[in-house]
Amino acid sequence: xxxxxxxxxxxxxxxxxxxxxxxxxxxxxxxxxxxxxxxxxxxxxxxxxxxxxxxxxxxxxxxxxxxxx
Amino acid sequence: xxxxxxxxxxxxxxxxxxxxxxxxxxxxxxxxxxxxxxxxxxxxxxxxxxxxxxxxxxxxxxxxxxxxxxxxxxxxxxxxxxxxxxxxxxxxxxxxxxxxxxxxxxxxxxxxxxxxxxxxxxxxxxxxxxxxxxxxxxxxxxxxxxxxxxxxxxxxxxxxxxxxxxxxxxxxxxxxxxxxxxxxxxxxxxxxxxxxxxxxxxxxxxxxxxxxxxxxxxxxxxxxxxxxxxxxxxxxxxxxxxxxxxxxxxxxxxxxxxxxxxxxxxxxxxxxxxxxxxxxxxxxxxxxxxxxxxxxxxxxxxxxxxxxxxxxxxxxxxxxxxxxxxxxxxxxxxxxxxxxxxxxxxxxxxxxxxxxxxxxxxxxxxxxxxxxxxxxxxxxxxxxxxxxxxxxxxxxxxxxxxxxxxxxxxxxxxxxxxxxxxxxxxxxxxxxxxxxxxxxxxxxxxxxxxxxxxx
Numbered sequence: 001x002x003x004x005x006x007x008x009x010x011x012x013x014x015x016x017x018x019x020x021x022x023x024x025x026x027x028x029x030x031x032x033x034x035x036x037x038x039x040x041x042x043x044x045x046x047x048x049x050x051x052x053x054x055x056x057x058x059x060x061x062x063x064x065x066x067x068x069x
Numbered sequence: 070x071x072x073x074x075x076x077x078x079x080x081x082x083x084x085x086x087x088x089x090x091x092x093x094x095x096x097x098x099x100x101x102x103x104x105x106x107x108x109x110x111x112x113x114x115x116x117x118x119x120x121x122x123x124x125x126x127x128x129x130x131x132x133x134x135x136x137x138x139x140x141x142x143x144x145x146x147x148x149x150x151x152x153x154x155x156x157x158x159x160x161x162x163x164x165x166x167x168x169x170x171x172x173x174x175x176x177x178x179x180x181x182x183x184x185x186x187x188x189x190x191x192x193x194x195x196x197x198x199x200x201x202x203x204x205x206x207x208x209x210x211x212x213x214x215x216x217x218x219x220x221x222x223x224x225x226x227x228x229x230x231x232x233x234x235x236x237x238x239x240x241x242x243x244x245x246x247x248x249x250x251x252x253x254x255x256x257x258x259x260x261x262x263x264x265x266x267x268x269x270x271x272x273x274x275x276x277x278x279x280x281x282x283x284x285x286x287x288x289x290x291x292x293x294x295x296x297x298x299x300x301x302x303x304x305x306x307x308x309x310x311x312x313x314x315x316x317x318x319x320x321x322x323x324x325x326x327x328x329x330x331x332x333x334x335x336x337x338x339x340x341x342x343x344x345x346x347x348x349x350x351x352x353x354x355x356x357x358x359x360x361x362x363x364x365x366x367x368x369x370x371x372x373x374x375x376x377x378x379x380x381x382x383x384x385x386x387x388x389x390x391x392x393x394x395x396x397x398x399x400x401x402x403x404x405x406x407x408x409x410x411x412x413x414x415x416x417x418x419x420x421x422x423x424x425x426x427x428x429x430x431x432x433x434x435x436x437x438x439x440x441x442x443x444x445x446x447x448x449x450x451x452x453x454x455x456x457x458x459x460x461x462x463x464x465x466x467x468x469x470x471x472x473x474x475x476x477x478x479x480x481x482x483x484x485x486x487x488x489x490x491x492x493x494x495x496x497x498x499x500x501x502x503x504x505x506x507x508x509x510x511x512x513x514x515x516x517x518x519x520x521x522x523x524x
Binding site: 008009011012015016018019022023027029032035036039040042043046047049050051052 | 218365368369372
């Protein structure tokens with residue numbers, strides 16, 4: 001995955017992409033788990049950013065970007 | 070010269086008299102207010118001007134006043150009709166008398182104001198401003214900005230004391246999803262002469278750190294009097310139009326939209342409505358990511374289910390194939406065994422028939438053999454019987470002779486002891502009943518026979 005900072009927009013676009021890939025049967029069953037996990041990550045990121053204070057947001061972002069590396 | 074000399078008072082009195090004589094009626098006059106003040110006793114003092122339409126230079130000026138008893142009635146009447154405060158910068162149509170006071174000089178006394186003129190003038194001004202903004206090519210610019218996907222960081226232009234700002238913060242912070250919004254206040258006067266410069270100043274400040282914000286909210290409201298004139302301002306409107314992030318207006322009004330409302334990215338009635346809009350947009354985003362996530366999970370579940378089904382079908386198919394093969398084998402085997410049984414039966418039947426025939430033949434042979442043997446046997450038997458009979462016949466007389474001899478010998482002994490044998494017709498008489506009257510009987514004794522007749 002790209003190391004670009006995650007934003008609401010990039011999270012949204014990525015989710016959208018996953019949805020369309022799945023809808024178009026572009027994801028085989030082996031990739032599925034990875035995509036589902038990534039979707040959950042993106043959702044967690046957005047949820048946290050929407051409801052947490054700045055400090056907690058940066059923690060979440062760090063955690064997610066660590067996972068990406 | 071001496072005769073001609075006048076004191077200032079005399080002069081002023083002459084002017085006063087002349088003015089009174091020549092301007093003794095009331096006049097409708099159009100003028101712009103350049104200054105307006107109320108004093109402690111409720112009288113209103115104004116400065117009226119007229120500007121050159123082309124270069125805005127002041128070409129006429131006059132003092133004016135509205136006496137307290139008139140002002141008490143006129144002010145509310147004007148302000149309710151026009152939704153505009155009686156303030157500097159607006160044009161008014163007034164009914165005046167001309168006064169000249171020897172001490173205070175020239176002034177106008179206002180008796181009436183025609184609000185519809187001011188309304189018309191404001192509309193005209195607005196139309197001109199809009200025309201200018203369109204001509205500048207910026208009228209739609211802020212409207213065309215893409216609204217941020219989540220308007221979480223909000224720069225607010227308001228006066229900090231306004232109840233509207235408090236409502237706004239409260240509304241935004243108490244949302245049901247517990248979204249956290251980052252609100253920064255940029256103070257400005259929201260009405261009056263300083264409004265233009267302070268609102269433009271606030272916009273400049275926000276623009277300097279525009280990266281830190283998603284939207285600007287210009288809010289006002291909760292206050293009593295509604296003076297919207299500053300929102301029909303070219304400078305403010307032009308700044309909003311060209312602002313790099315969306316501007317939301319919530320300046321509380323009943324009347325037609327102000328120019329600020331028209332050029333804002335989104336125009337809302339009240340500060341609370343602006344807060345609701347921001348929350349709504351955020352919820353939209355939140356719900357759509359939840360929805361997408363649900364979709365992904367749903368698709369994933371379906372996909373797994375499908376794969377499971379495929380697998381199950383495959384297994385089922387395999388099973389069926391194996392079963393059908395097995396069945397075929399079974400059938401083959403069954404047929405084979407059937408055939409075998411049939412063959413065996415056939416063989417058995419064939420053999421049985423053969424056997425039966427053979428048996429019949431044997432029987433026939435045997436029976437004929439037996440017959441022949443039987444005949445032979447009968448013959449032999451007869452032969453044997455004959456020879457035995459011949460032999461018996463042959464020896465019979467011998468035996469009889471011998472028997473008689475034996476008997477005679479025995480009887481002689483018995484007879485010798487005194488016993489006798491009675492015979493009838495040469496048969497030994499053993500029972501009395503055999504004796505019949507007149508019959509001849511012979512009685513044999515030891516030494517001879519006596520013949521006698523039965524009595």
